[in-house]
Amino acid sequence: MTTIAGNLQQVKERLWRACDGASRGSAEVTLLAVSKTFGPDAVRQAHAAGQTAFGENYVQEGVEKIALVAESLPRAAIEWHCIGPVQSNKTRLVAAQFDWVQSVDRLKIAQRLSEQRPPELPPLNVCLQVNVDGGPNKAGVPPAELPALAEAVAALPRLRLRGLMCIPEPAPDFESQRALFALARAAYDDLHARGHALDTLSMGMSEDLEAAVAAGATMVRVGRAVFGARAPKPVASPAA
Numbered sequence: 001m002t003t004i005a006g007n008l009q010q011v012k013e014r015l016w017r018a019c020d021g022a023s024r025g026s027a028e029v030t031l032l033a034v035s036k037t038f039g040p041d042a043v044r045q046a047h048a049a050g051q052t053a054f055g056e057n058y059v060q061e062g063v064e065k066i067a068l069v070a071e072s073l074p075r076a077a078i079e080w081h082c083i084g085p086v087q088s089n090k091t092r093l094v095a096a097q098f099d100w101v102q103s104v105d106r107l108k109i110a111q112r113l114s115e116q117r118p119p120e121l122p123p124l125n126v127c128l129q130v131n132v133d134g135g136p137n138k139a140g141v142p143p144a145e146l147p148a149l150a151e152a153v154a155a156l157p158r159l160r161l162r163g164l165m166c167i168p169e170p171a172p173d174f175e176s177q178r179a180l181f182a183l184a185r186a187a188y189d190d191l192h193a194r195g196h197a198l199d200t201l202s203m204g205m206s207e208d209l210e211a212a213v214a215a216g217a218t219m220v221r222v223g224r225a226v227f228g229a230r231a232p233k234p235v236a237s238p239a240a
């Protein structure tokens, strides 16, 4: 029988082996459990098994789940990450409800998030999404434009720039996966060299977390390997 607790244990063992293989300490890589399309009970089960950081792709679905989970767990028990596209008309919700946003790729969105972050909350943690494989229609900022965006975002008062996130196209084998992740790692190192104090390189999912860890990920975002297969279409709420 597979359970969320059992799946979590297996993912952690994969992470430990990957860290070991890359001569990295297992404490260097955080696991973000991607709970999109799964209900609040799945989040509660994972939390009961020790998982505290959760990622959501769809703002409306995430906000509803945050409220439902908060009925039985203190809000501060869970760190909620928005990892999907953020449209202008959703920035107020995201700024008020999430702890992190990993998918910022435009200054305009960052400015709105900073302006709309409620004063009683700590600054919103932000990663810039970088488009490492250069597809013209993909989300994410091209690596060449990162330094300017990072500088502008770092100056916003109610955001805290933590690092980079990327979602490369699926690649067929370990070495080609690692080569794509290495591009994000190079961009991350470049921002460090420019004086940004970053601590988060978010990359790697259920299929390719080993390659991401080998390339230097500090956070992997894992959905199916923790919660099981998703329904083919997102379970979108009518308002989403």
Ligand SMILES: *Cc1c(COP(=O)(O)O)cnc(C)c1O
Pocket: 034, 036, 057, 083, 084, 167, 205, 206, 207, 221, 222, 223, 224, 225
């Ligand atoms: C869905 C998703 C994940 C998790 O993907 P799995 O293949 O289920 O592990 C990670 N990151 C983002 C941005 C996602 O949308």
